[in-house]
Each structure stands twice: as structure tokens, then as C-alpha cells.
Amino acid sequence: MVDFHTLNPEQYAAVEHGDGPLLLLAGAGSGKTRVITYRIAYLVLERDIHPGHILAMTFTNKAALEMRERVAGLIGRKRTAAMTIATFHSLCVQILKQHIDRLGYKRNFSIYAAADQVRLIKDLIDRHVNSGDRRIDADRILWIISDAKNRLIAPEDFVPFHGDEYQLAAATVYPAYQKALKAFNAVDFDDLIMLTTRLFRDHPEALEACRQCYRYLLVDEYQDTNAAQYQLLRQLAAHGNLCVVGDDDQSIYGWRGADLGNILDFEKDFPGTRTIRLEQNYRSTGNILAAANAVIRCNTRRKVKKLWTADGAGEPLEMIVCRDEEDEALQVVERLQVEHYRGRPWKHFAILYRTNIQSRAFEEQLRYLDVPYRLVGGQQFYDRKEVKDAVAYLKVLLNPSDEVNLLRILNYPKRGIGTTSADRLIQRSSDRDCSLWEVLRDPSGVDLSDQVRASLALFVRLIETWRYRLRDSLDLTASVAELFRELDLDGEINRSTDDRIKAERRREFLQDVINALASYQQREAEPTLAGFLEKVSLLDDEQQDDKDADEEDVVTLMSLHSSKGLEFPMVFLVGMEEEYLPHKNSLEAAADGGEATAPIEEERRLFYVGITRARRQLVLTRAEERKKYGKALKREPSRFLAEIPEELLQARSSSVPRQTSEAEQQQQAGHFFSGIQSLLGE
Ligand SMILES: Nc1ncnc2c1ncn2[C@@H]1O[C@H](COP(=O)(O)OP(=O)(O)OP(=O)(O)O)[C@@H](O)[C@H]1O
Ligand SMILES: [Mg+2]
Numbered sequence: 001m002v003d004f005h006t007l008n009p010e011q012y013a014a015v016e017h018g019d020g021p022l023l024l025l026a027g028a029g030s031g032k033t034r035v036i037t038y039r040i041a042y043l044v045l046e047r048d049i050h051p052g053h054i055l056a057m058t059f060t061n062k063a064a065l066e067m068r069e070r071v072a073g074l075i076g077r078k079r080t081a082a083m084t085i086a087t088f089h090s091l092c093v094q095i096l097k098q099h100i101d102r103l104g105y106k107r108n109f110s111i112y113a114a115a116d117q118v119r120l121i122k123d124l125i126d127r128h129v130n131s132g133d134r135r136i137d138a139d140r141i142l143w144i145i146s147d148a149k150n151r152l153i154a155p156e157d158f159v160p161f162h163g164d165e166y167q168l169a170a171a172t173v174y175p176a177y178q179k180a181l182k183a184f185n186a187v188d189f190d191d192l193i194m195l196t197t198r199l200f201r202d203h204p205e206a207l208e209a210c211r212q213c214y215r216y217l218l219v220d221e222y223q224d225t226n227a228a229q230y231q232l233l234r235q236l237a238a239h240g241n242l243c244v245v246g247d248d249d250q251s252i253y254g255w256r257g258a259d260l261g262n263i264l265d266f267e268k269d270f271p272g273t274r275t276i277r278l279e280q281n282y283r284s285t286g287n288i289l290a291a292a293n294a295v296i297r298c299n300t301r302r303k304v305k306k307l308w309t310a311d312g313a314g315e316p317l318e319m320i321v322c323r324d325e326e327d328e329a330l331q332v333v334e335r336l337q338v339e340h341y342r343g344r345p346w347k348h349f350a351i352l353y354r355t356n357i358q359s360r361a362f363e364e365q366l367r368y369l370d371v372p373y374r375l376v377g378g379q380q381f382y383d384r385k386e387v388k389d390a391v392a393y394l395k396v397l398l399n400p401s402d403e404v405n406l407l408r409i410l411n412y413p414k415r416g417i418g419t420t421s422a423d424r425l426i427q428r429s430s431d432r433d434c435s436l437w438e439v440l441r442d443p444s445g446v447d448l449s450d451q452v453r454a455s456l457a458l459f460v461r462l463i464e465t466w467r468y469r470l471r472d473s474l475d476l477t478a479s480v481a482e483l484f485r486e487l488d489l490d491g492e493i494n495r496s497t498d499d500r501i502k503a504e505r506r507r508e509f510l511q512d513v514i515n516a517l518a519s520y521q522q523r524e525a526e527p528t529l530a531g532f533l534e535k536v537s538l539l540d541d542e543q544q545d546d547k548d549a550d551e552e553d554v555v556t557l558m559s560l561h562s563s564k565g566l567e568f569p570m571v572f573l574v575g576m577e578e579e580y581l582p583h584k585n586s587l588e589a590a591a592d593g594g595e596a597t598a599p600i601e602e603e604r605r606l607f608y609v610g611i612t613r614a615r616r617q618l619v620l621t622r623a624e625e626r627k628k629y630g631k632a633l634k635r636e637p638s639r640f641l642a643e644i645p646e647e648l649l650q651a652r653s654s655s656v657p658r659q660t661s662e663a664e665q666q667q668q669a670g671h672f673f674s675g676i677q678s679l680l681g682e
Helices: 009-016 032-045 061-075 077-081 088-103 114-128 138-150 165-183 189-202 204-213 227-236 286-296 325-341 356-368 385-398 403-410 419-432 436-441 450-472 476-487 489-496 500-523 529-538 584-591 598-611 639-643 662-668 671-680
Strands: 022-026 054-058 084-087 110-112 186-188 216-219 242-246 274-278 317-322 349-353 373-375 555-559 568-573 614-623 625-628 631-634 649-651
Touching: 009 032, 009 274, 022 032, 032 054, 032 061, 032 216, 032 242, 054 061, 054 088, 061 077, 061 084, 084 088, 088 189, 088 204, 088 227, 088 529, 110 114, 110 189, 110 529, 114 138, 114 165, 114 186, 114 403, 138 165, 138 189, 138 227, 165 186, 186 189, 189 204, 189 227, 204 227, 216 227, 286 317, 286 598, 286 614, 286 639, 317 325, 325 349, 325 356, 325 568, 325 614, 349 356, 356 373, 356 555, 385 403, 385 450, 385 476, 385 489, 385 500, 385 529, 403 419, 403 436, 419 436, 436 450, 450 476, 476 489, 476 500, 489 500, 500 529, 568 598, 584 598, 598 639
Parallel strands: 022 242, 022 274, 054 084, 054 216, 110 186, 216 242, 317 614, 317 649, 349 555, 349 568, 373 555, 568 614
Antiparallel strands: 625 631
């Protein structure tokens, strides 16, 4: 039996709310995610809703997994297995897999992540835009296209701002890019959502089928939905059984098109909405909460919320001013070691930073002092060259129209098909308006040497044979391992470098692809190559290891953005300096005018998210200077530090081994520290 009495009255009201739109608007740590899991249990246990009719949406794959675990804990695995608990992207993959043929794609479509997209866009820029010395940056074009898609602006509707060179280039590249994707039977991340909304708009029968299936919608982290996701929800939830939970103060994806308006206007867009607020925080101590409240109060565009805790004040927040990045890393790692030797597990600690590059010094220090840690994000496993090469084979085997990946493997491992030959083959495919794969199968009429022609024939035979073998394979892992052996990918890696150690590491990465496939195969009831690739693609900017992170006793390192929704007993917020937090880009955007304070307010929300991840202890650090291109540059303290009431802050606890530099550091800390020192009585 699930004990619904552990919920407070407001939480319970949300859980037992009948049909119709429900908005749960509440601050950090007030139990929003908990309400979602309990509401799911309630729907199934008390209202006899079939689990198959429930759709819960989360922001990351990790959050989806965690939610599934929590729900399973309440109502059992079997019932949980029947529901859809997914991210927007993975939900859309599921929907498109059934219906994408209505949009003129085939069901074995490829999903292009950032690396594939950039490759394609670079190529299109070269073909259509660049001339002479003109060099247009592919990442920026991609960003503009992505932004348009998030706003559901189709290529034909894209209107460039006057004069801007990048806007004009995007106006040329966007339609070409979309056409190429379709020709390759590929979709990018933003397409997943945009195409699904288009499917629903143009094919009411597909929409109706989905509405029949998903009758109860629950959305976590609703404040971060963008226009496209919002449209999708409106289409799916016409029945009104939509429960969204969010916190406008934690909206941190404005740069990806998330629209705070979605939460602020929900009541208008869904008439009859019942709004419930939660005000009790169950996560943090009084001091941490007071700091969070004080900081977020400085934002103007927000719904005012009260947030209180029944918990005591707890320990004061700590502030450590460090010399430079190395010193900062040392102070943090020593600080958490002290706590660890007092008997706390490593997994109690998280180090949070604004940008991923900040992780390097901490990683080095943790490794040096033998502290186990896990880095979330950062250098992506699936972004490594050898991994991408291997995965490209699998993608082509599934979908030979996937031109980007086909070109990637055409001469990998080297088989004598150089760029000139490749260019001629591509030219032919555009002249004849057919896919590159068709040209490879029948290259007659293309100017190629006999040798190239022979090698091409072998390549085509290899792909065709293996397509067939993988389709019928009963043991995917073994088959793929054999494929890699036949291709001699190990040998190719060895030939690519003289450095034995490097080669060995690269071979290990390759082996890890097989390992990942093996664990996928083990987990899945009906493993398929398509299923595996889908998982790989959707992991994009998240953590990829399949180990359950909570099981491992390690320190977590992650960006503030990735920390959303999580909690840790002790949190280190590092790099509390201008240009990190608020980030340089936001400072520049604010200086550019427009809504001048908006970018700064988003940075402040990010700070608020960081503070509210901490349950019992919060340590803030900043460095007096940092090296840039080998030169030490002075750093200014973050403007947000001054927003925390002084009485909540304290220098680091005296139990930490004292460094000779400490007195010096405190002196350097200047005016910000002067008030605090007297408080410390040191
Ligand atoms: N009624 C309650 N009784 C005891 N503990 C609770 C209660 N409600 C929530 N909690 C606990 O408080 C913590 C925060 O809950 P939860 O993660 O659901 O908050 P949230 O509002 O989703 O936070 P965030 O805004 O950071 O996503 C969790 O550890 C949860 O188990
Ligand atoms: Mg939550």
C-alpha cells in the first residue's frame, strides 16, 4: 500500500486532483517531482487508470530513469513497465517510428546529433555560401537553425533579420540543410519535436491515435519547455488531463528557446486550470533556504513565492576565497576529504560549475588525491573519433541513405577511395538526383580508376552482406564484434598513431562500444540495432555510462545546468566570479541592450538552482586570479555574492587543515570579507 499521508495537504490536493488541467507552481525542493510520482501511483491505484494511458515527461534521460524507479517503488515494476516515462525527445522518437512515413521519411531514419549536423552544415556552407575569403562559422548557423526549429519556424517561413550576415547565410543554408536531411532519411534533435508537431497538425488520425493512448499527461520541469514542446503538449492534451509542475525561478534554458511565458501564461492557455502552490521546502536547511530566497528576490520578472522549512537553521554557508584555479581545486578537495574522513560517503558531495571547462583543475586534484569521482557531461564518449567511426558503420547498416555517415566510412579503414573519387560520386548523386548509396551501387559513368571501382564494389558488398546478417542476428553483440574484427578497426587505430598508449586507449573506447551494446542487449527484452542507435543518439549531451550513479560511491562533478532536479547533502559552488556567474556571454548580451536585465536574471536563476541543490551544507568558492593563455588575470567576485545576507556566510570551518596562505587570502578578499571576519571572531 502506498501511504499518501506522508504528503502535506497541498501536495495531497495535487495528487488526488481529478481530471482537467493542473498547474503546480512551487519553489525548489518543495516536492514537485515527488507529487508527480505519487500522482501517477494515485491514478493507477485509486482511480484504476490503465498504466498504458499515462505519459510522464522529464527533462533528461537520467531524470526519466529515476522517476521510473521511484514509481516502481510505489506500484511495482510490472505496472510501471506499461507506462511511458520519457523525455520529449524520446517520446517523439517513439511517435515518429510509427508515423514518420506520413511525412515522407522512412521508419529506419537516422538521428543526427551535433557532430553529424555540423559536418553537414559545413559542407552546405562551402557549397552555397562561402566564396573567396568569406568564412562562415557552422556552429553559429546551426544555432540559428536550431533556434528557428524550436520556435517551429519551417525553412520556407524563415525570414532573416535585415543585414545580418549570419541570418542571411542561415536563410540559404536552412532550406538546403532540411532538404539534405530528408534525402538522407535523417532527422536532427530539433526535428524530432518539430516534425511531431507537424505530423499532428497535418495528420489528425495520427494525433487521435496518440490522444487515445496518452490520456494522462504529467510534465516535470515545465518551466524549461520551449515553444515547440509547448505546442506538442497543447496538441496532445486537448482532453485537458495535463498536470504540469515547475518553478519559474528555475527556468535556465532561455538560451535554448525555453519560454518562461509558457508557465506564466498556463492558466490563460488552459482555461479551468487549477493552480496549487507548495511552500514548504523539505530539502535544505534554514540558512541555505534563506540565502536562496534572498538571491532570487532580486529578480523582477517572477511570480512571488514564499518558501519555508521546518528544518533548523543548520550550519552557515561557507565562503572560500582562493588564490587561483589550482588553489581552488585543492581547497575544495581537501574540504570534502575532511568530511569524508569524518565518515561521510563520497556520494554526498557535488562540485557544480557554470561551464564544463572549469572541471579540469578539480579532476586533476581529485585524481591526484585518489578521490573517486564521476564527471557528468564534458568530453563525450560518443564524440570520440574512433567511437563515431564505429557507430557510423552501424548507422549506415541501418540506413544506407545516411550520407554523412556513409561518407565517414567510405574510406575508413583506408581502402583507397580518396576525396577526388568521393567528390565525383557525390557530384553524380546530385546530378542524377538520387542518393549517394545508389550511385555507389552503380557507379557506371563516373570517372573512377579500376582500383577504386573494385574497392567500391567490395565496400558495397560488405555493407549489403552485413545489413542482412545484422537483421537476422540473434546475438547482436557477437555479430557487431565480428564486423569490427572483419573491418580490422583495431588495426586501423594502431596505424593511426605511433603512440602505443594512445592507441591502446582508443582501442579501449572501441571495445566500450561493444560493451555498451552488450549491456543494452542484456537489458532489453527485444534488442535491435535501431533500438541501440536510438539510445546512443538520445544520450547526446548527457552522461552515457549505464551504471546506476546512485549505487556508486563517488563525488559528482557537473555543470549547474545538469544539476537541475537533483540534491546532494553537501554542495560546492565554485568559480563565483564575474564572467563565470554571471557568464561572460550573458554580460555581453545584457550590454547589447534589448531586455537588458533578462540575461542577468537567467544567470541569477542558475545560481538559485545551484544553491537549492544543497541539503545540509553549501560551500562557495572563488579565485582571485586565473590563468588565461598562460597569463594570470585578476578576477572580480560575482555580483550575486553580495545578495546573500552577510550573517548567513562564514569563512571555511577551522577544522580544515590550515594553509599558510589563508591569512593572506582573507586579507586579499577585501571589502566583501571585512564584515564577515568580525562575525567569525577569528
Ligand atoms: N511531504 C514530504 N515529506 C517528506 N519529504 C518530502 C516531502 N515532500 C518532498 N520531500 C523530499 O524533499 C526533497 C525534495 O523533493 P523533490 O525533489 O520532489 O522537490 P522538487 O520540488 O521537485 O525540487 P526541484 O525544484 O529541485 O526539482 C526530496 O528529498 C523529497 O523526498
Ligand atoms: Mg524536481
